[in-house]
Structure formats: C-alpha cells, structure tokens
Amino acid sequence: MTPTPRRRTSQRRRQPAKPAGTDVWRERPPLPEIEPIASPVEPTALLRSLGEPPLAGGSDVVLQLATVVERTAFVAAAIALSAGFLADTDA
Numbered sequence: 328m329t330p331t332p333r334r335r336t337s338q339r340r341r342q343p344a345k346p347a348g349t350d351v352w353r354e355r356p357p358l359p360e361i362e363p364i365a366s367p368v369e370p371t372a373l374l375r376s377l378g379e380p381p382l383a384g385g386s387d388v389v390l391q392l393a394t395v396v397e398r399t400a401f402v403a404a405a406i407a408l409s410a411g412f413l414a415d416t417d418a
Contacts, residue, residue, distance in 0.1 A: 363414035364407040370400035 371393045379385045407413040 361412060364404075364412050365414040366404035366407070367400050371396050 374389070374393055374396055380388055382388050404413060
C-alpha cells in the first residue's frame, strides 16, 4: 500500500509576527519611597511550623537549617542598619 501523495499548495507558511520593539531609553516612573526594614522577632517560626522533617537525623537537620535562617536574618539586619534602613524597634 503506497501512501497518498500530498498536494502541494502555492500557499507559503506564515511568518511569525515580530515582537514590537522596546525603547530602553524611555523615561521611567520614579521608584517608591524606601520603607524602614524591621528585623524579625522570631526568624525560625516558619521553619518550626513545618514540624519534624521526614529525614534521618531530623532534629539535626532542623537545627542546622535554623542556624542558617537565624544567621541570614542577622546579616540582613546588619546590612539594613549599615544603610540606615533598619526600623526603630523601640517604638
């Protein structure tokens, strides 16, 4: 059984539409005012809320992850303080 030959049409394939150009030098709207950053009271709350991980040595893994999260929060607060964006926590 031979395959049915395809008819050749004189129609050409459609060319995909070219995306509209973007003017990268146009004027941008101003950025919003920067709000002070408050350091978290309990940075590991979300991690603890997930419960014990289903891994061998679960409590060790949680302790290591908690240490990383706390350290990251402290570094972020230090960067915000050095840039003058740390919120006053006394209020």
